[in-house]
Each structure stands twice: as C-alpha cells, then as structure tokens.
Amino acid sequence: MFAVRFGPAAIVADLLFGIYRRTLGSLDLDVRDYTVLAIAMCVAVLVLELRIWRTGLFRLRAYRVTMMICLGFMVLVNGWLTKLSAPIVAYTPREFSGWRPIWDVPLEDFAFGFAMLTFSLLCWVRTETRRTPFSRSSNPDGSDGADERP
Template structure:
C-alpha cells in the first residue's frame, strides 16, 4: 500500500505531538508567534538542505516509492519530510517549554538575582 512506510508514521508523529500539547502539556506554544517564526526558520534551512539531498536529478537520499505518497515540493522534497520534521522540532520545543527552560524570565533584574 503506497505511503504507509513513511507517510503513516510521519502523520501519526505530528498528530501525537499536537494531541500531547493540546491534551496534556498545554504550554500554549501554538499561540506564540515565536513558535511560528521558529518553524519558518527551520523550513528556511530544511528546504535547501533537503532539496539537495532528495533532488531526483542526482539524489543522495532515495525513498522507496512504495513508502511515500509521491507528493514532492519544492525541489523534489517528499512532503513526508516536512511532516516528520515539524513533529520532531515541535516535540523538542514542547519538552523544552515543559522543562521550564523556555519560560525563564530574562529580565536584567532576574539575571542579577541569579548571579548572587
């Protein structure tokens, strides 16, 4: 069955991360502009690198056609790479937020208190 080998795990990973945030972690990450800006930055690096790796003219990484949907955009990048990449980056950011490191007060007053 086409798309099951890589597509299904990619979609399941993204859905799991979204459900994890909305049902349990509730960090509010999806409401923050910084999250969306960081995702644009990730895409800004992922597109040229992934495009170079998966370009069908001279691929470095090959995907079995039976394990992806076949949708590729831009520069022959399988859409599954974006789905899996988004899930991975979002999971890391959620865990960072949950650990409390993402919510630190970076004000000068707080830094002076930490030095003491």
Template sequence: MPEYTVLTVASIVLVVLLELCVLRTGIFRSGVYWISMGIVMGFQVLVDGWLTKLSDPIVLYEASMTTGLRVPWDIPVEDFGFGFSMVTLTMMLWLRARPRPGDRSPQEEP
C-alpha cells in the first residue's frame, strides 16, 4: 500500500474539510492565497527538485510507499500535496488567530 500517497490525500482532505466546516476563513476565495501558493510551489520545485533528483538524491523514498509519479525533475507528486496541506493549514490558523475588528485587546479590558 502506498502509505505516503494515502497520507498525502488524507492531509489534503482534512485541511479542506477543516476550512469548509470549521475555520471558514475564506482562504480559498482569496487571490492573494493562490498567488502565495504559486510562489511556495515555485520554491518547492527548486528545493525539492534538488533534494529528490534521481541522479544524486539526498532524500530517498521507498518505491512501494508512493505512486511513483514524479514531476518535474523527479519530485514525487505526493510532496506537492503535503506542501499544499502544510502551508494552507498554517495560513488558515494564522488568519483565524488574528484579531478581528471590534475585538478588544487585554490592555483595553476595564
């Protein structure tokens, strides 16, 4: 069983469900979010491509744990899923934790 693939898909589903059902930050409707993800993925291609290149890998993957699909430059496709989940979850939690208009800071309490 390709465990890395299963865990990648599970992380994507959980992050999307967390946004749609619990946090509701509206992040998926934000152009800034999608631009940010494009920037993140661009740098991920550079770094991950260097780390996972089949000609001289620094990071090795057990072939039975992935789909074997590698794009571009030998990057396992699962890495992009985990990157999406990690960055999106961080951004959603950051948005949720920020003060909202009308919130009072602890210094303003009577």
C-alpha cells in the first residue's frame, strides 16, 4: 500500500491517492490517473492564487507574456522528452487521455506545465520583500482601486 516510503508528505500523498483510487475505482469508470492529476494540479494552483494568496500575478502582462514564451519553448523541450521515436519519458497509455497534439507531447503535459510554472512564479512573487513592485499603480499602499478584491 505505502509504496512510497520516504517522508510524511509522500505518505499522505500516497494515502490520498489510495482513497481516490478506491472511490473512483469502485465506480467502474475509465479513469485516467494522469488526466485527473493534471486537472487537479491546475485547479489547486488556480484556487491557491485566486482565493488564498491573491498576489495578482494573473493580472500582470509580464506573467501572460512569460507563459506564452514558455509555452513555445515547452513544446520544444517537452517534445524532445516525450517523442515516441526515442522517449526519455514514456507514459503509460491507459493513464492519460492518449491525445498527443504536437510532437507527441501528451495533452496533460500542458496542464502540468501550466501548474508547475505558475506555482513557481507564485512562490517567486511571494518572496518579494519590498513594496509591491509588480503592480503598475504608483500608489504606495497598494490600494489601486475597484477591481482589487471584494
């Protein structure tokens, strides 16, 4: 059961995975684990930013441009890692959707990449100690108006 033995966090993760497996497995559905994982990661990151941390990262033009640039390079790098002719990472066919839109990159990898990069950038922005350098408003106390938060 606890195939991952090292560290309490891994045990918790494995336990959650086991519960998820029991619940969904008993429904006799065709559940693709990587698909579920990828969606869960995206939802977790979105909830973390929009409901908990609220750094305002998504409103930054720099963030959106970064994600577009990274998407471009991700196709190249990920394509190299997952190309079916000589894969460095091989995916279990029954655990992902089977869609490989471009250069054999699984669709789920795009979601994984989005979650990973966004989470990393969130953590980076969170470690900023000075006054909010990312907001374009010149207002020093950060209250730049209506669309801030309810």
